[in-house]
Amino acid sequence: MDILFFALQVIAVPAVSPLLIGIIRKFKALMQNRVGADVWQPYRDLRKLFQKDEIISDEASWVTRYFPYLIFAITVLLGAAVPLVSSLSPELVVGEWGVFSLAPVSDFIIIVYLFALTTFLLVLIGMDQGSAFGGFGSSREMMVSALAEGGLFFALFAVSIATQTGNVMEMVSSGMYELPLLALLPLLIAFMGFFLVLLAENARFPFDNPATHLELTMIHEAMILDLSGKRLALMEWAAANKLMIFVALGANLFFPIGVSTTVGFGWESVYALPVFGAKVLVFALMIALLESLMAKFRLFRLPDVLFTSFILSVIAIGIYVGAYV
Amino acid sequence: MDILFQANAFIVALALYAGAALLSLFAGWQLRDGGKVANRVAHFGACVASLLLLVFSIGVFLDGEGKMLSFASPFPDISFAFRIDGLSAFFLGLIGGIAALASWFGVAYQKHFIGKYDLGMFGFFYNAFLLGMVLAVSANQALFFLFSWELMSLASYFLVIFDREDSRNIRAGFLYLLMTQLGTVFIAIALFLAYKATGSFDFDVWRATGLASLSPVWQGVLFGSVLIGFGTKAGIIPLHIWLPEAHPAAPSHVSALMSGVMIKTAIFMIIRFFFDFFPGAPLEWGLVILVLGAVSSLLGVLYALSEHDIKRLLAYHSVENIGIILLGVGAALVFAGYGLQDFFVFALVAALFHTANHAIFKSLLFLTSGVVVGVTGTRNMEAYGGLIRVLPYSAFFFLIGSMAISAFPPFNGFASEWLVFQSLFVGVAASSLLVKMIFLASIASLSFTGGLAMACFAKAFGITFLGRRREEHLSERAPEKERMNWLVHLPMIILATLTLVLGIGAPFVVSFLVGIVASLVFGTGGETLAFPYLQFMGMSENFAGILPVHGTAVALAVFVAVIGAVIGWLTRKRRITLAPTWDCGMPLSSKMQITATSFSRSLVVIFRGILRPTKQTDVEYRDAETRYFTSVHSVKTDFFDVYRSYVFRPIAQALGYFSDRVKKIQSGNVNAYMFYVFMTLILLLIFTTR
Known part of the structure; x- marks a missing residue:
């Protein structure tokens, strides 16, 4: 039972994340009066890529060979450490050695820095083939990410101050809803900051266009331009995982309704699942709506957006620190 | 094994540094091998001494008890007192560990200087530098500490200008010397103020007495001097200007020591002053x-x-x-x-x-x-x-x-x-x-x-x-x-x-x-x-x-x-084919990759208010009159140095201005100088008999 629960929590994010991508694409297609591919298309893409042989640049080193595995593994680990349906850290009793717990990974500073690590590794992959595009993609990604890290850190820090804990699982189960309504308002401000970072970190509008392969504009796609086959599949899958994790963090940290706090498959879990699904759908709709309604920003307007996200979180923290702590 | 943990080990390590310094100087001077032997003597000697130091500091921790040593000196107000407590032992271990590895690396690294420069001299200053650092974190007496601190600073100056054929290194060395002496002035002020407050140069007396006899303003001056003096060595902005010049100029293993350990001795002293000598700031x-x-x-x-x-x-x-x-x-x-x-x-x-x-x-x-x-x-x-x-x-x-x-x-x-x-x-x-x-x-x-x-x-x-x-x-x-x-x-x-x-x-x-x-x-x-x-x-x-x-x-x-x-x-069954990087069908040259400057360019542009990038464009035309065809187009990007322009240059100018005014009393007339001497004497007499 324990091991089943553990395994479910570990594979939940990689299992669901392509579906989220499919849903967003479907929403976008519908809004553009297209039929679009069905929501399972990302799964077929992944299967196709995994079955293909691959071409690796002869300039490439072990960076290209091994880092995709590393990045994918880190996103899976993070996926297991954030609250989805349940706010209990996955734990596995390993015989006499003790408990293999993922609770430490749920520390919000660890999450921020592990995401930074995936970005760092991805940027190095982009520069590894010595191509004209990869380097520019890396440079842009670094610009966006270096500035987004402060925003992400402070958005999570705002929740951390409100709930008096650094662990994202405990943030959800801390009974935030016992706070007075006024105390929840700053959280909404912090959420706006978080949502901007979500868009930035996941190469979404207005930061990047996930659908284009036009070299001049792209950020994320430029870095993985020279990958193919299973390595490309891993990178695409890791990107999907990352989006799923950000959506889960946004949905559960800032709106912690209906997250199960018990082990097993009791009524609470059964009730938590559709609630979580609904929240994720709302996020998917929001992203799709945004991408249909607005254009991508010019590169040098992006820092303004990122600083705005940071300032929003600082305001939220300022209210908490000034009024409550 | 026990003997390694005793205070003797510490003395032996100090002696080894000094011995390696002198021996390497001697070998470089006497042997005509371009410094091969001197190089080995200096680095292996330093490595052994540092290892001994590391073992000694581990021993201090295993013992759970610090060491106090003291030797009389022929000079008044100076005693060679050592106090190796937990903090000292921690920094000694750090110095020992890093210095042992850097010295080991240095043997091979310095080889390409063989025959080019005097490696005996290098070995001397290298070991003197290490010795200075070790003494600075273990000294328990203010003037002895100041002496060690200067030994460390001056020896490292000679390491910075070691590759002296590059004139930039000489300039970097001079800037370093200037800044480090500036720092020493403030350190000396802090030490003498503490002496004024406690009546002793002994750190133990400082700990016992405290700053109570000093007025709050003078206490502020003391703490400020500590921050400026040691902050210069640590490289706190805006006192950091020597650091990016001097650290790269030195050989790499010396850079490792300077960046890794030397600037930490300043942190060590800041902690000592604020938490150990005079807590309650x-x-x-x-x-x-x-x-x-x-x-x-x-x-x-x-x-x-x-x-x-x-x-x-x-x-x-x-x-x-x-x-x-x-x-x-x-x-x-x-x-x-x-x-x-x-x-x-x-x-x-x-x-x-x-x-x-x-x-x-x-x-x-x-x-x-x-x-x-x-x-x-x-x-x-x-x-x-x-x-x-x-x-x-x-x-x-x-x-x-x-x-x-x-x-x-x-x-x-x-x-x-x-x-x-x-x-x-x-x-x-x-x-x-x-x-x-x-x-x-x-x-x-x-x-x-x-x-x-x-x-x-x-x-x-x-x-x-x-x-x-x-x-x-x-x-x-x-x-x-x-x-x-x-x-x-x-x-x-x-x-x-x-x-x-x-x-x-x-x-x-x-x-x-x-x-x-x-x-x-x-x-x-x-x-x-x-x-x-x-x-x-x-x-x-x-x-x-x-x-x-x-x-x-x-x-x-x-x-x-x-x-x-x-x-x-x-x-596991997927095959991998190696192929050239795709570039829209064009041949890819190495010039088409992103450069270091352009990689960080967008971040530099975002922070241009702080970094102040400057850009100089020069265009030469093939046809000077009509100016249609360019022959040479050069762009020079640089950064405006705020600290030199707004902090250090005004200070230097004020100093120059003041010196110019003072110069006026130097008329060149012997009678006038006699008058100055006489007046000074009178003033001193009045002052002492008051």
Whole structure:
């Protein structure tokens, strides 16, 4: 039972994340009066890529060979450490050695820095083939990410101050809803900051266009331009995982309704699942709506957006620190 | 074995340094082998002495008791007194460990100078420099300390100008000498003020007496002088201007020592003054240190980002990391002011931990960059590229160092930065709004520093080691592929292992450091110097229990291994074809890659208000009249140096102006000079008989 629960929590994010991508694409297609591919298309893409042989640049080193595995593994680990349906850290009793717990990974500073690590590794992959595009993609990604890290850190820090804990699982189960309504308002401000970072970190509008392969504009796609086959599949899958994790963090940290706090498959879990699904759908709709309604920003307007996200979180923290702590 | 742990070992290590210095000088002078023997004598001698020192400091900890030594001196007011307590032993161990590895590396590194420069002289100053550092952190008497401090500073000056054929190094050396002497002036002021307050040059008397007899204004002057004097050596912005010039000029293993250890002696003395000699400094000093730390860390990393000289880039990161250490020290001082004992210890532990971590990964980075500079013959990153195929080992170790300094879990840089973050979080709950805001600003600065450091090291590693060779002419002297060489790679292996071990083993390190800090702060006096470990074990367990680093490391290892194995096995039948990089069907040249300058250009543009990039465009035309066809189009980008223009140049000008005025009394007339002498005599007589 324990091991089943553990395994479910570990594979939940990689299992669901392509579906989220499919849903967003479907929403976008519908809004553009297209039929679009069905929501399972990302799964077929992944299967196709995994079955293909691959071409690796002869300039490439072990960076290209091994880092995709590393990045994918880190996103899976993070996926297991954030609250989805349940706010209990996955734990596995390993015989006499003790408990293999993922609770430490749920520390919000660890999450921020592990995401930074995936970005760092991805940027190095982009520069590894010595191509004209990869380097520019890396440079842009670094610009966006270096500035987004402060925003992400402070958005999570705002929740951390409100709930008096650094662990994202405990943030959800801390009974935030016992706070007075006024105390929840700053959280909404912090959420706006978080949502901007979500868009930035996941190469979404207005930061990047996930659908284009036009070299001049792209950020994320430029870095993985020279990958193919299973390595490309891993990178695409890791990107999907990352989006799923950000959506889960946004949905559960800032709106912690209906997250199960018990082990097993009791009524609470059964009730938590559709609630979580609904929240994720709302996020998917929001992203799709945004991408249909607005254009991508010019590169040098992006820092303004990122600083705005940071300032929003600082305001939220300022209210908490000034009024409550 | 026991004898190694005794105070004798310390004396023997000192004697070994001195012996190696003199022997290497003698060998360089007498033997006509271009300095081969002198090189070995100097470095192996230093290595053995440093190892002995390391063993000795470990012995101090195992003993659980510090050592006091004292020797009479023929000079008044100076006694050769040593006090090796927990803090001293910690820094001695750090110096010993890093110096042993750097010296080991130095044997091979200095080989290309054989026959070019006097290596005997180098060996002399190298050992004198190490000796000076060791004395500076163990001296227990103010004037003896000042002497050691100057020995360290002056000897390192000669190491900076060692490669003297490059005139830039001479200039860098002069700037270093100037700044370090400026710092010494303030240090001397602080020492003499303390003498005025306590009537003694003995540090133990300082501890016992305190500053009570000094008025608050003079106390402020004392603490200010401490900050300026030692801040100059530590490289706090705006006193850092010598650091990015001097550190790159020295040979790489000396850069490792200067960046990794020497600037930490300043941190050591700041901790001594504020927490050991004269505890109870007002809380505002903590806030000042916090602001200095926040500014240094953020600006340091921004300047690093704009560099494309690999060693200057690393030097600016020293400024950044000193800033992070100061954030811990400042937070500790604020908590001490509030009387929050637990948090005060916690913050100081964070600062000390980061001190050790920075010493480790910065030495690693400087040693590997030394290999890169040795192979390519230039420090300019624009000439690198694709070195991962030539230097596979160095590339790997540089990557480890980069990940550690960018504070990625599970490396040691993350563990200490996490602790600094936690101690800053505490400050947000302070009662005063000003304190809250300063802590919040420090957190903001530290979080942005993390992101920018990541960008900077993605650039440093990516431009240097990945992609294609940029300068084709370098391939003529194409170095053969790096082979495992114990003289070169052993220190790197040890340092890289340490970044991981200290990261995963952070809880143990923290409880160890809690013992040191507790003995410093709640010490039992000069006689026993015992570390009250047991008393604070509970405290350290509280701290260690919340560290998420080792748990994350285990989880990361398990996930990477399992997922890598599963996917690798499932897709084992897929074939890999090697092919040229795709470039829209065009032939790809190495010039088409991104350069170091353009990689960070967008961030530089975003922060142009701070960095002040300048751009000079020069166009020459083939047809001077009509100006349609350009023949040469050159662009020179640079950065406007705010500190020199707005801080140091006005000071220099004011000094010059003042000197000009004073010059007027020098008429050249002997009678006038006689008059000056006479007047001085009269004034002195009045003054003394008053």
